Amino acid sequence: MLLQIENLRIDGTDVDGNSVEIVKNVSLEVDRGQVLGLIGESGAGKSTIGLAALGYVRPGCHFAGGSVRLDGQELVGAPVGQLLDIRGRRVAYVAQSAAAAFNPAHRLLDQICEVHRRHGLGPRAAAERFAVELFGKLGLPDPERFGQRYPHQVSGGQLQRAMTVMALITKPDLVVFDEPTTALDVTTQIEVLAAMRRAIREQGAAALYVTHDLAVVAQMADRILVLRHGAAVELGETRQILEQPREDYTKALVSVRRGEHERHGGHERSVVLAVDRVDAAYGAQQVLFDVSLRVERAATVAVVGESGSGKSTLARVITGLLPPRSGQVRFGGEVLSNDLAGRSKEQRRRLQLIYQMPDVAVNPRQTVQEIIGRPLTFYLGMRGDALRRRVKDLLARIELPAHFADRFPGELSGGQKQRISIARALAAEPELIICDEVTSALDPLVADEILNLLLRLQEESGLSYLFITHDLATVRAIAHEVVVMQRGRVVDSGAKDEVMAPPFHDYTGKLIRSVPEMRTDWLDEVLAGRA
Amino acid sequence: MPDLVRLIGKRLLFGLLTLFAVSVLVFIGTELLPGDLAEVILGQTATPEAVAAIRAKLNLGDPAVLRYWRWFSGVLVGDFGNSLASGRPITTVLLPRLQATLFLAATAAVIAVPLAIALGLLSALWRDRTFDKTTSAATLAAISMPEFFIGYLLVYVFAVQLGWFPAISRISPSANFGQKLWAIALPALTLTLVTTGHMMRMTRAAVVQVLSAPYIEMAELKGTPRRAIIFRHALPNAIGPIANVVVLNLAFLVVGVILVEVVFVYPGMGQLMVDAVSKRDIPLIQACAIVFAITYVGLNMLADIVSILANPRLRHPR
Known part of the structure; x- marks a missing residue:
């Protein structure tokens, strides 16, 4: 066996100096020429395991137990000299962001040949010839001179391939790929994946392929190890994991990734939320007429309409804030009480809400810790250290540093406050989050970041969103299905690609044509068309 | 380009x-x-x-x-007029003093700059170990003391008690290079102690900052020994900030040495300017101020240019 990891435990320290288990008793084996995929959400410990294959732990972490053996040679606690000899020569590493992992001060070829030289693998000229050969194989332009460039002089996709060359230059037995295509565009990713796969197959190298994307790992790996919170969930052949996942968590990962394809194929998916023929009114004035919609697991349904179309009222009905006159709301198969008081704590937990105005949706006199901690205590009964740890985890998931826990909302930007709202909703571990115009109060770039965050969270956790918005660009960016509302009625609904493409429903078409386009004569054209 | x-x-x-x-x-x-x-x-x-x-x-x-x-x-054109006090052309008054100041500054710099950078790099290399902590404490102590105090301390130890060096740094015109060095040993040592701490700490900080970059981890994972990581991977990326702090201290060596010159009765620019002020010799004050300004601005410009040259993105545009 080339690489054998047994009962590996790695501990780290968080900002407060508390010990955290990052990897919990994970075992795995990789034989020569094999590719093992490590998959999981952020915080699953997959990168940490990948680095452990080089006998390396990040600063602040340490091996707490178990063993990592390369060809029978123990790496845990091995002397520095022995590790230096193995790193780069027998086990090579390809980092997530090549742009950050190449030293800006040196030419690419110098950095690539450095590995060769450090390990005394022969004259530099031979290394250069091999590098040029690999440049060519990985489809880099002008292989003869490519290495003379500095990292900032080539594109991200090229850098990522150059880093693969740096890994392969010593003909290692094992290559650890740590999310090597995450930082790339989708189109670039395909080329890089293909190039990397060809290269490792030609060298007969084994590989650990770390990623959060099942579809990517499916292209690369023979077997897949699914990880969650630092522990192994399921290990199996790639085909088995994709087609017959055994564990619930794996099933959720698979179904999230399948998402769109299944919908196009018309498969029946589990419905999280169903609103059936709801009528609702404020006093005598009826605002919702016979509204029905469905939200599937891990899907996003956008409710669009102009102001006064009843979309926010719909949210109030679903959350139980406004009991409907008739009709019902079903959630995960159960019929929800019309009235909030009639709903169980568990039912409330599974359905969370994020508001339009982050400024007023968080209590300015509570710290972030208290704001996010409240639902954790209320729904999940968390207290003390466990509570603090979870708040930190949640801050990490929304990409804010852990020390934000002690800040007050007044010290945060609008986008950061909205992230806090998202974390507060996530804290309850909901199945569905209703997002009520969550980006309309934010600057466009910040709004885009928030949308990307929501998309990522959905990809990681299989969340469903009911997205209330008036902004069609947002709909295009995130929705799987669209429900168009006008004066309290659903006038059009269906898959995004159908609703948002011709032939349009009358009202939908009008909405779409009303979105200003980025050219100066747009308004003239619209006006001329109307005349 | x-x-x-x-x-x-x-x-x-x-x-x-x-x-x-x-x-x-x-x-x-x-x-x-x-x-x-x-x-x-x-x-x-x-x-x-x-x-x-x-x-x-x-x-x-x-x-x-x-x-x-x-x-x-x-x-x-280099004509500052005549001194009011002596009536001599200012250039002839000023030049020997400037030479003396530059000689002292250069001597201190030749010792302090390599020493500070070496100590800074070694501290970064052995971060949080005894060497790092000792150096840090010692240099901090040195920069915390006023330079005249350090000066008198050195005089007491090396001139009065041990008698190795003169307490007063008079240089006779006929002195050779070695005698000159001997004469200014104590002021040069004082200036070294005053400036080394600052430069060393900034060098360490700049290198440590770079050490958290992903390419440093990558270098470790390539099997690069720690020493090579510091010198080959970290140092080239820390040159900008290091150049800045070095230059700041060089400038101090020229324009900030008045106290040390007074302590050692050394005939440098600082003394000259103080004398000019007390004699209300306006043209001479102006000349000294201009010379100090040229030193300061020139050195800072040099630091900027070094930073620019040290940045591969500017040296090798796309």
Whole structure:
């Protein structure tokens, strides 16, 4: 066996100096020429395991137990000299962001040949010839001179391939790929994946392929190890994991990734939320007429309409804030009480809400810790250290540093406050989050970041969103299905690609044509068309 | 490459503009203050005849702009006028003093800069180990003490108790290089102690900062030994900040040594300027100020240019 990891435990320290288990008793084996995929959400410990294959732990972490053996040679606690000899020569590493992992001060070829030289693998000229050969194989332009460039002089996709060359230059037995295509565009990713796969197959190298994307790992790996919170969930052949996942968590990962394809194929998916023929009114004035919609697991349904179309009222009905006159709301198969008081704590937990105005949706006199901690205590009964740890985890998931826990909302930007709202909703571990115009109060770039965050969270956790918005660009960016509302009625609904493409429903078409386009004569054209 | 030339050209231009602005400020500060300059120069001994003589000598009757231009055009060709106190051309008064100051500064720099950078790199290499902590504590202690105190301390130990070096740094004109070095040993050592801590700590901080970059982890994962990581991977990326702090200290060695010169009775620029102020020798004060400004601005410009040259993105544009 080339690489054998047994009962590996790695501990780290968080900002407060508390010990955290990052990897919990994970075992795995990789034989020569094999590719093992490590998959999981952020915080699953997959990168940490990948680095452990080089006998390396990040600063602040340490091996707490178990063993990592390369060809029978123990790496845990091995002397520095022995590790230096193995790193780069027998086990090579390809980092997530090549742009950050190449030293800006040196030419690419110098950095690539450095590995060769450090390990005394022969004259530099031979290394250069091999590098040029690999440049060519990985489809880099002008292989003869490519290495003379500095990292900032080539594109991200090229850098990522150059880093693969740096890994392969010593003909290692094992290559650890740590999310090597995450930082790339989708189109670039395909080329890089293909190039990397060809290269490792030609060298007969084994590989650990770390990623959060099942579809990517499916292209690369023979077997897949699914990880969650630092522990192994399921290990199996790639085909088995994709087609017959055994564990619930794996099933959720698979179904999230399948998402769109299944919908196009018309498969029946589990419905999280169903609103059936709801009528609702404020006093005598009826605002919702016979509204029905469905939200599937891990899907996003956008409710669009102009102001006064009843979309926010719909949210109030679903959350139980406004009991409907008739009709019902079903959630995960159960019929929800019309009235909030009639709903169980568990039912409330599974359905969370994020508001339009982050400024007023968080209590300015509570710290972030208290704001996010409240639902954790209320729904999940968390207290003390466990509570603090979870708040930190949640801050990490929304990409804010852990020390934000002690800040007050007044010290945060609008986008950061909205992230806090998202974390507060996530804290309850909901199945569905209703997002009520969550980006309309934010600057466009910040709004885009928030949308990307929501998309990522959905990809990681299989969340469903009911997205209330008036902004069609947002709909295009995130929705799987669209429900168009006008004066309290659903006038059009269906898959995004159908609703948002011709032939349009009358009202939908009008909405779409009303979105200003980025050219100066747009308004003239619209006006001329109307005349 | 044209980008680089343009950037450096811009820095040079800004440097010259700054010097011009400084010359205006120096002129305003010395000649255009409220009150009659001639009376200020003469102080309590001012008799009407003496005041009139000074006014005529300095052309105080002319408009300020004209006087400034006359002075500035002289400065441009190295003519600062004559000293009021001795009547000799300022250049002949100033040059030997400037040489003395530069000699002391250069000696201190030759010791302090390599020492500080080496200590900084070693501290970064052995971060949080005994060497790092000891160096940090020692240098912190050295920069926390006022330089005149360090100076007197060194005099007490090396001149009075041990008798190795002279307590007063007089250099006779006939002294050879070795004798000169011997004469300035204590002030040079004082300046070294004062500046090394600052430079060493900034070097360490700059390198440690770079050490958290992903490419450092990558270098470790390539099997690069720690020493090579510091020198090959971290140092080239820390040159900008290091150059800045070095230059700041070099500038201090030239313009900030007055106290040390006084302690060791060393005939440098600092002493000269202090004397000029007490004698109200306005042209000499102006000349000293301009020389200090040129040193300061010039060195900072040098640091900017080094930073630009150390950045591969600017050296090798896409």
